[in-house]
Amino acid sequence: MFNHLLLQGKVAVVTGAASGLGFAAARRMAEAGAAVVIADRAEAGEQAAERLRQEGGRALFVQVDVTSVDDTKAMIDRAEEAFGGVDILVNNAGVYPRSLMRDTTVELWEKVMAVNLRGAFLACQAAEPALVRRGGGTIVNLGSSHTTIGLPELFAYSVSKGGLLTMTRNLAGALARYRIRVNCVNPGWVATEGELAERAAQGQTVEWLSDKGKTLPLGRMQTADDTAALIVFLASDLATQITGQFIQIDGGKEVASMFDDRSLHTE
Ligand SMILES: NC(=O)c1ccc[n+]([C@@H]2O[C@H](COP(=O)([O-])OP(=O)(O)OC[C@H]3O[C@@H](n4cnc5c(N)ncnc54)[C@H](O)[C@@H]3O)[C@@H](O)[C@H]2O)c1
Structure with a gap:
């Protein structure tokens, strides 16, 4: 049952897989036996593949801008041509510019919604017929620990990830009849290229981040492989009864946060 090649014979399409969490997920899925389409707008996707x-x-x-109807359709077509079908879609492409609500321009709002929300919608819409042709499959969305409330300075981002969570649960219900499962993984804090660039803009170094990670209940920042492991599991046949769920990978931050209020306990 716990075969190393959990995804043998499966075909996975991973958006935003040229780097970061998407690349780690693609790599671990390939290791687990899946054929993988690296779908990214960046040409570095070729080196990743x-x-x-x-x-x-x-x-x-496959070079793809997930905000484009034509590109997302072509992404699924290419996967079917090259590997004979699609079993797994990972909606990972995302952007997370920091901005308080008062400073959020319409352009920034629309860019975040276009990539994080419209992109996932278009990829799901393009993939559904392909997944149905295979007799079922699975979609994994990349949410965030900011999905349900979020930091003030991640206003548009948090709202987009909240929408993605609703999309996850809506589609899980709607597509179950086709044996298509839809789940959401919510990473906490991972030092990817994108995250480091955002932090560097605020003068925060990787060492500073690593020290902050040590203050988390489980003692460190998360790695890209922490997220990849959960994606492989959810995409595999070990998870055939799991759909419509969202799982935090945050080192215990959310469940321990109430203890930050020292007035609530005496320990
Ligand atoms: N890094 C974290 O701490 C963290 C935490 C929680 C959630 N996430 C989520 O995980 C996902 C990946 O984050 P990351 O840190 O690896 O990001 P990253 O910036 O390192 O990588 C994102 C990738 O997406 C691609 N991309 C961006 N816009 C695209 C578009 N329009 N079309 C196609 N590809 C596009 C980029 O080229 C890049 O390769 C995002 O959805 C992010 O919100 C990240």
Whole structure:
């Protein structure tokens, strides 16, 4: 049952997989036996796919802007042509510019919604017929620990991830009849290229972040592989009865947060 090749024979499409969490997920899925489409607007996706091929995996880069109807359809078509079908879609492409509500321009709002929310919608819409043709499949969305409330300075981002959570639960209900499962993973804090660039703009170094990570209940920041492991599990046949769920990967931050209020306990 707990076979190392959990995804043998499956085909996965991962958006935003040229780097960061998407690349880690693509890599671990390839290791688990899946053929993987690296779908990213960045040309670095070709190097990412080449790296997976050199590691013995099956991988193909398709240049995609997830905000485009044509690109997302072409992404699924290419996956079917190259690998014979699609079983897994990971909606990972995302942007997270920091801005308080009062400073959020319409342009910033629309950019965040276009990538994080419209992109996931278009990829799901393009993938549904392909998943149905396979007799079922799975979609994993990348939410965030900011999904249900969020920090003030992540206003548009938090709202977009809240929408993604609703999309997850709506589609889980609507697509269950086709044996399509839809779940959401909510990473806490991972030092990816994108996250480091955002933090650097605020003068925060990777060392500073690592020290902050040590204050989390489980003692460290999360890694990209922490998220990839959950994605592999949810995409696999070990999870065939799990749908419509969202799971925090936050080192215990959310459940321990009430203890930040020292007035509530005496320990
Ligand atoms: N890093 C974290 O701490 C963290 C925490 C919680 C959630 N997340 C979520 O995980 C996902 C990945 O985050 P990351 O830190 O790896 O980001 P990243 O910036 O390192 O990588 C994102 C990738 O998405 C691609 N991309 C962006 N816009 C695109 C578009 N329109 N079309 C196609 N590709 C596009 C980029 O080229 C890049 O390769 C995002 O959805 C993010 O919100 C990240």
